[in-house]
Amino acid sequence: MLEVTDLKKYYPVEKGFLDKLLASQKSFVHAVDDVSFSMNRGDILGLVGESGSGKSTTGRLCLKLIEPTSGKIVFDGEDLSKLSGEELRKFRRNMQLIFQDPTASLSPRIRVGEAIRHALSFQGVGTQDEQIERTRAMLERVGLTPWSNFYDRYPHQLSGGQRQRVVIARALVLNPKFVVADEPIAMVDVSVRAQILELMLELKKEFDLTYLFITHDLAMANYVCRSIAIMYLGKIVETGPKEEVFERPLHPYTLALLSSIPVPDPKAKLERMIPKGEIPSPINPPKGCRFHPRCPYAQKICSEREPQLEEIKPNHRAACFFPRV
């Protein structure tokens, strides 16, 4: 249902007056660089990476919330780049975003019931009474029961977990097909995170949803997703079914990520492979493989040529000259 091909997003770097005069070339932040993937109806794809890897930008590009520099996004046979204005607005009913920070994405001055209803009125769905009816049902569906206790509340009167339920209700009230969830539990207390995830999984079944789940938390991605795409510096470096990627990782970067997770079990002493240094600047990403300066297995070719994402095992692809098979 979603087909993303060679997606690119470059942001120009603003320079001072003198630099503009003297510099011969413009420089760009390569936020997303040649990303391709596809999703079928009912998939839960986890887009995993560190901050600055381009995962959120990719999510927003998929919803056309930002314009890509180049590349193609086809949603249910519809090329998103051809849509604009009123058409795009109507089309957005099919695809929604669950934001990371429920405090920032809900207006402090709008009662939460109204915030949800606005999504319906903005899309011109039903009469006002029907909208209110649907909002009430949605509040109850996300566990804010009875609705009468919540409809007229302001966001600050709710707990973090309840606010995130409101954000989920607002995204789902339009009955979308595709939902991008950008770190949906990062701001929620540890003890209620699993409950929010469980709710999202239930709603997926009930509404026949497709999720693009953006997260930096590998353990969470492992719990929720069916397939995984690992991003590093604007590129997908490895993708495949969850079990394959997490249990038999091919790319050294995936291996590094996996061995860096703190395991909540003092008896589980894992073999560590922690790379030195930090994610480099996306303005001048390293030549060749972008991970090579930090990679313990790097050879000469890695700094010269850029590896392409290739199928190494069935359905399991990695962009590496020396995958860990």
Next chain:
Amino acid sequence: MEYHTLKAVVKAVDRVCLSVEKGETLGLVGESGCGKSTLGLSTIRLVSPPGRIVSGIVTLDGTDVVNCSEDEIRRVRGKRVGYIFQDPMTSLNPVKNIGAHFVEMIHTHEPDVGREDALKRARDVLERLGILPERIRDFPHQFSGGMRQRVMIGLALALDPDLLIADEPTTSLDVIVEAQIIELLRHLKESLRLTLVLITHNIGIVAETADRVAVMYAGRLAELAETDGLFERPMHPYTQALLNSVPNITKKGQVLSWIPGAPPNLAEPPPGCLFHPRCPYAFDRCRKEEPQLLKHNGTEVACHLYDKR
């Protein structure tokens, strides 16, 4: 420790009683708002108004931290207790280079040390933490997040403190950098025989670094135990539920659970045990009487389930 606001008195930390032995790493865990940072700050009297320490004793190798004079507490801060703050960007001065941070810190406590000697000491500390000594002339914004956190650790260690308190030292960092910093802290702990209090909400980090763990809920100690014991046989229903809510990537087919409801508003705390509205085992006594921290097979736990009186 109470916060006095116009509306109510918030007991942010209430009747917490614990000790840290020399050379030990104590993990202080809990969710946001449970009072773990307030407890950390209280130990060097850094809580600012409207917060104040209402009663209690904090002693550091015999020094009474709560009742000593301003001069004395200043000698404790930095010199005897190193503190690593949560956000390395807001804890470093953006208009001073890294060297100046060290010089100021060392001068405050050891006025006889010359500028050159202080800088030399700074270079030694930085080198031990994996930062090139010549970067001492650089400013905070020229460092990456992980490097900045290393500088913070360096500042906390510069005066060779007896106790190091690290408040969420890796929260703003990515997972690989987080692992680097945790490795560094573990290495330092062994090579310098540091006494470390690690405040965090990350159960995984505690499992990997702490010798003992203190679990806090709503300003109280729920459970205090050896790390292995706590993860093997968590006693307090809150600890049990908390451990069951954390995903573990090494476990297959894990089923996560959660705790219904939300932590109580400490301006209007419920009667009895503060956890009882969310506790699956709560009975009559839990709603009326607050449980005391009692010892059971080496674990200290505040729960009526284990109190057979």
